[in-house]
Amino acid sequence: MYDAIVVGARCAGAPSALLLARAGYRVLLLDRSAYGSDTLSTHLVHQPGIAALARWGVLDQIRASGCPPLERTVYEVADIRIDGCAGGVAGQRAKYAPRRRVLDALLVDAAVRAGAEYRERCRVTALLRNRTGRVVGVEGRHRDRHFTEHARLVIGADGMRSTVARLVAAPCTVRHPLMTCAYHTYWHDVPADGVELYERPGAWVAAVRTNDDATLVQAYFPQSRFEEVRTDARRAYEEQIRTTAPSLHERLLGSEPTERLHGTGDQQNFFRQATGPGWVLVGDAGHHKDSVTARGISDAFQQAEALAAELANVLADDPARLDAALARFAETRDATMAPGYQGTLGVARLAPPHEQRLALLRAVRSDPELVATYLDVVAGVVSADALYTPKLLALL
Ligand SMILES: Cc1cc2nc3c(=O)[nH]c(=O)nc-3n(C[C@H](O)[C@H](O)[C@H](O)COP(=O)(O)OP(=O)(O)OC[C@H]3O[C@@H](n4cnc5c(N)ncnc54)[C@H](O)[C@@H]3O)c2cc1C
Structure with missing residues (x-):
């Protein structure tokens, strides 16, 4: 028993x-x-998950596996670029992607x-x-x-x-209902800076460093495109990266992925x-x-x-x-x-961003402290309310 x-x-x-x-x-x-x-x-494991791994005594082994800490996040949407580090939780400022x-x-x-x-x-x-x-x-x-x-x-x-x-x-x-479908694979010799996130209407692309000196690149599509995307997933994947994350796409040119494409519509x-x-x-x-x-x-x-x-x-x-x-x-x-x-x-939903959200991001990007709080919200460290400080309200 x-x-x-x-x-x-x-x-x-x-x-x-x-x-x-x-x-x-x-x-x-x-x-x-x-x-x-x-x-x-x-x-990708956000800081609250990393803090749990540290509490359980597993984080040192993740580090020892060669999985690099991801301190910096770069996020691009419309004409906006957010670049900075989260405040983190329990002394853990980095994400990891083992x-x-x-x-x-x-x-x-x-x-x-x-x-x-x-x-x-x-x-x-x-x-x-x-x-x-x-x-x-x-x-x-x-x-x-x-x-x-x-x-x-x-x-x-x-x-x-x-x-x-x-x-x-x-x-x-x-x-x-189902909302997206997603495909990813791994690339060598494609340096990525911490976590990279790129958003445009109908698309989301992410790049993270993982074990074995590899960079995982993931592309999201609306679920409504799943049947079309899966017929030639490699072409759709590369096109999604080219149109959503051109600077990342340039770094991939001339490289071949180290694994087949993995994906799901479910x-x-x-x-x-x-x-x-x-x-x-x-x-x-x-x-x-x-x-x-x-x-x-x-x-x-x-x-x-x-x-x-x-x-x-x-x-x-x-x-x-x-x-x-x-x-x-x-x-x-x-x-x-x-x-x-x-x-x-x-x-x-991968919908076009509301003007209100873009205004918020424009205000946030100019201030490292606001960037840190914004990235904490994204990581689930604090609720969205934490962002609305007098400093932010003055910038809006
Ligand atoms: C494409 C994709 C990308 C993702 N990316 C991220 C990410 O970057 N970061 C993140 O935080 N999350 C991500 N997730 C979600 C994350 O993978 C899951 O939330 C997480 O794996 C949940 O863990 P789990 O233990 O609940 O379930 P699972 O990881 O699914 O594990 C369930 C286990 O149960 C076992 N099992 C099932 N049925 C039986 C049975 N009958 N008997 C015995 N064993 C059984 C299975 O073999 C499996 O090992 C992603 C998911 C997908 C699909």
Whole structure:
């Protein structure tokens, strides 16, 4: 009997297992994929996520993997260029963009060091329930063998297409249509300055340095163009960079990407019911949004910490207290994630920027302190209200 079984061992699942194991609980961490495998992502972790990695003792290993700190952000829209550094949080001013095969493996290692039991290539296919219908465990296949395991709590950290969410029939409580499609690949010998962001109506392009001296370049398109874009994704990708980020495009000329193009047209926007008797969803399983604002990893970390805090003294307790703690987690999740969700939907429309927003950016660009606060808003360190200081209002 485990205290918790965590299904999915990446940005939501591995930290959940790590924190619960550190709290003294008996934790089983499962993933159908192999240890150290890659997954579709552009890797950018904002400062709140970096601060979490530092708290968990994983940041030094990210640095040791050769992943460079990204202190500076350059953002171009219309005739405006914002160039500066965020204020950051908890002493972390830099973002990082580690390859997921690096980040996810280091998180699993930390969970295992904390005492969690980890099984790779282990697919959950069904949930076990007691007489009252409460979830009390999982069953599935580990490599080629059928298995069942029991636990007080099953944590679905199994991503946007969550099996746990499907098996408990967790409904979506908020849902919006698909908004973008996105393609990326990696380039060598293409120097990029920290994080580079380029926006124009119908387009968004980002460049970040990652492991192996590579620069990841990502291009976003409206979802309405997905069928057309996917017929010749390489051509559409290069054209989007040329027209949206000409200075970056020039640096790519003469280079060849080091990997095939990776892309998706399925980035759903939803909140699912977060919990029920004996189960809870964390990370993308419970709440997913377009990746254009690169919030998913930091948000998964934040949810793992919020869940572990609620479970601190109740996981081995009677089910009613456990369910009450899970309900508090659900409430916190919805309240904490809502502003970032709304902000992401706003960016993912890829609509022409409002004149009001351009006026704000023109005011911000001239002052390093305002630039730092603006970049903190983008990173989710502070809310947008923090920007409206007397200094900014005087410039508007
Ligand atoms: C194109 C793209 C770019 C992105 N870029 C960024 C970015 O730059 N920054 C950022 O913060 N976020 C980004 N995101 C979002 C980010 O990748 C996710 O928010 C993050 O991976 C969520 O982590 P997770 O652990 O919840 O889910 P996942 O990373 O999806 O992990 C779920 C795990 O569950 C496992 N699993 C699934 N079903 C089962 C089962 N039945 N049994 C056992 N295991 C199972 C899977 O194998 C997987 O390993 C991007 C997403 C996309 C699609």
